[in-house]
Amino acid sequence: MIVELASSEDAADVARIINAAYHAGEPGIWHGGWTRTNPNAVGQLIEAGEIAVAREDDGRVVGSVRVRRLDDETAELGMLSVDPAAFGAGTGRALLTFAEQHHGTAFMQLELLVPHGAPHPQKERLHDWYSRLGYRQISSRVFDEPLLAGPADLRTYRKSLRAAPAT
Numbered sequence: 001m002i003v004e005l006a007s008s009e010d011a012a013d014v015a016r017i018i019n020a021a022y023h024a025g026e027p028g029i030w031h032g033g034w035t036r037t038n039p040n041a042v043g044q045l046i047e048a049g050e051i052a053v054a055r056e057d058d059g060r061v062v063g064s065v066r067v068r069r070l071d072d073e074t075a076e077l078g079m080l081s082v083d084p085a086a087f088g089a090g091t092g093r094a095l096l097t098f099a100e101q102h103h104g105t106a107f108m109q110l111e112l113l114v115p116h117g118a119p120h121p122q123k124e125r126l127h128d129w130y131s132r133l134g135y136r137q138i139s140s141r142v143f144d145e146p147l148l149a150g151p152a153d154l155r156t157y158r159k160s161l162r163a164a165p166a167t
């Protein structure tokens, strides 16, 4: 498997995988009919050089991540997504590592949408994973979207990329 910047021909595959991944990863968080993105929006991000893809040896896309520079010292990763058929095989970790190295910044940020109320299993697992990798929550704001099934917070996590690597 390789991770590299996406090309324009990848837009439909990337959009399909993002929507499938979020459908699997955010059960109960959204009302029916919600989708995370579409090929047109993904095409614009690819054009801007903000989408990296994980490919199998035959070229097939199995995951993607958005990475962009926020300021001189900080980059942000988002929409980290893997084809649900390939969950748990290390693709997400490979995409996250690519994102952390891509801009050579001192800090990386990401956001985690967490519904109020009972702990959400997938979000708990992601919080634990990001924490093990060195990410710490630095802020939180109420996220208000009409298609949300209930109230939720958008937490921002930050990691120093200059610190000793976490395992």
Ligand SMILES: CC(C)(COP(=O)(O)OP(=O)(O)OC[C@H]1O[C@@H](n2cnc3c(N)ncnc32)[C@H](O)[C@@H]1OP(=O)(O)O)[C@@H](O)C(=O)NCCC(=O)NCCS
Residues within 6 Å of the ligand: 021, 022, 024, 025, 026, 079, 080, 081, 082, 083, 086, 087, 088, 089, 090, 091, 092, 093, 094, 111, 112, 113, 122, 125, 126, 129
């Ligand atoms: C998060 C995600 C990208 C991880 O991709 P992956 O290829 O399965 O990840 P890896 O095999 O490299 O494992 C890394 C971590 O991913 C998470 N993960 C893996 N399989 C998972 C699953 N079936 N359900 C939820 N999280 C899972 C775990 O936190 C795992 O770490 P752990 O095994 O130490 O707990 C993938 O599960 C996904 O697309 N989820 C839905 C979209 C999403 O929630 N994106 C993140 C938004 S902040």
